[in-house]
Amino acid sequence: MKKPDDLLTIAVTGLNAIDSPGPGIAVIRGLREGLKRPLRIIGLSYETLEPGIYMHDVVDKTYQVPYPAAGSESLLKRLVYIHEKENLQLIIPNFDAELHNFIKLAPVLKEMGIETYLPTQEQFDARDKVNLFRFGKKHGLLVPKDKIISSTTELSACEEAFGFPLVIKGKFYDAIIAYTMEQAQKAFYKIAAKWGLPIIVQEFITGTEINIAVLGDGKGNAVSVIPMRKLYITDKGKAWAGITLADDALLKVAADFVKATNWKGGCELEIMRTSKDELYIMEINPRFPAWIYLTAAAGQNQPAALARMALGESQPVYTEYEVGKIFVRYSWDHITDIKEFHQVSGMGEL
Amino acid sequence: MYLKKNIATSESGFIFNPSTGDSYAANQVATDILQLLKQGTALSLVKEQLLEKYRVDPLRLEQDWDDFINQLKQANLLES
Structure with missing residues (x-):
């Protein structure tokens, strides 16, 4: 045919x-x-x-x-x-x-x-977990303090700097909250075995987990921004259900990130909103998140928009989306x- | 104090805060109060209307009212 x-x-x-x-x-x-x-x-x-x-x-x-x-x-x-x-x-x-x-x-x-439709290597590296704190400081974005370590002997310095609990993170994936030195060491070995070194040890910030799916045009403009609050979190910390939010502060932090980096393509900001309404950027994932279909359901179809931009077609900046749109993930x-x-x-x- | 302008409520008692994604369920009395607050009714007038509508001792109303307003504050649903 x-x-x-x-x-x-x-x-x-x-x-x-x-x-x-x-x-x-x-x-x-x-x-x-x-x-x-x-x-x-x-x-x-x-x-x-x-x-x-x-x-x-x-x-x-x-x-x-x-x-x-x-x-x-x-x-x-x-x-x-x-x-x-x-x-x-x-x-x-x-x-x-x-x-x-x-x-x-x-x-x-x-x-x-x-x-x-991808960021440059420089943009990609700048938001890497190992560089995140420096990145945040440079662009006036709140990021938890961290230490980049290659050995468990360095965990004592992390405890001294941040106190427990500590968040032990791999350079690509995985994060384990450690409440004691033994747990921190175990987490170090587990994550290092899977993802290699270095390991990122971050201060623990408590609050509400909010993720933001963002699409940048490479020229400093955020074509689409959809914030989502996790309604159900798995034991791996993944959102199994989430709801879109209306909040100017969240939209601004995403727009500020795109403007600061000229980000090109999809990305996800992992945010922790504290009880004082501070918005900490916990991680910046340099690609679409697994819940990205919610952006389409809310009226800002980011994958389709990326495809149009990649192919040189017209794609206006989105200005509206549905608040209160929920995804509930299931197993089939x-x-x-x-x-x-x-x-x-x-x-x-x- | 007033109910924040972006708080969504329904006649069946569903409350949704679109800034945080939090939702709550209100009973009939709470629903009545919230509908009045959404209309911009001052707190003192809301209490007067409750006393007219429901058979309740004024002292009991004051106690329950304080408790309810605290709940709304804790849920971050009110603004000055």
Whole structure:
């Protein structure tokens, strides 16, 4: 069958849906709903049991790609193969750990005819967890004090500086609140084993957890800002339900961040609102969050807006959204077949 | 003190603070009070109307009123 002339082929990563789900499926939902044109979604997966691989009404075809640690050359080789088959027009990466490679490859991909919409390496590094406190101080944004450590012997200095509890964080993911030195040491080893060094030890700030999904245009403008308060938090600290909020202070902190960084693409600000109404930026995630579909439901479809901007199409700044819009995440057993599992395990595509 | 202008209430007693995402359920008396506060009725006049509508001892009303206003303050629903 001949493909429609205006078919848009977009590759998306982050198809996992475990207790800490990737944003991929939610991004795809936003794209399918917001881009009023024929769409072919190519999934880029790392593991064979990422549910998105088998969700054929969501993802048209999936190709396995090498892990980020394999480097940008390996990734490029695989993308060249995929591009020959699929004629990709846009790639939306959704994992922190892979962004460095995609940012590095962005110019080469553009020459191949594949757009991305990503921050520069400098912007990416500036908001990195290990640089966050310095970043906040430079731009007048409240950030918890922290120490970057490579050994458990440095935990005593953290205790002296901040007192317990301490927040022990990995450079990419995971955070554990430690109430004693033993817990801090255990957390250090657990996180270091999974994500490597260094480890970030942050002062503990208490308050209400609010996350903000932001889309920047690379010129200092926040095209879309949607604040969300977590209504239900899993034991991993992930939002399993959340509600959109109306608050000028939250919109301002997001706009200030985008203006200060000229951020290009999607990102998520993790905020702690204290009892004194202070807004601490706990983390800045350099990609869409897993709850990103809520932005579409609230009237500011960030994935679709990003796609339009990446393709050079017109995208006005959003000014309105629905407050009180709630997402409630659920778990669904998707059924597939051993033949599909073998196909993706053996051939690396489905 | 007044109910903050952005607080959403319904006739069935649902209260929603869009700044914080907090929601509450009010009983009938609380719903009546909140509807009057939303209309801008002064606190003293609200109490007068409650005394007219409900069979309640004025002293008891004062005690319950103070308790209720404290709840609204703690929930961050009031402004000066």
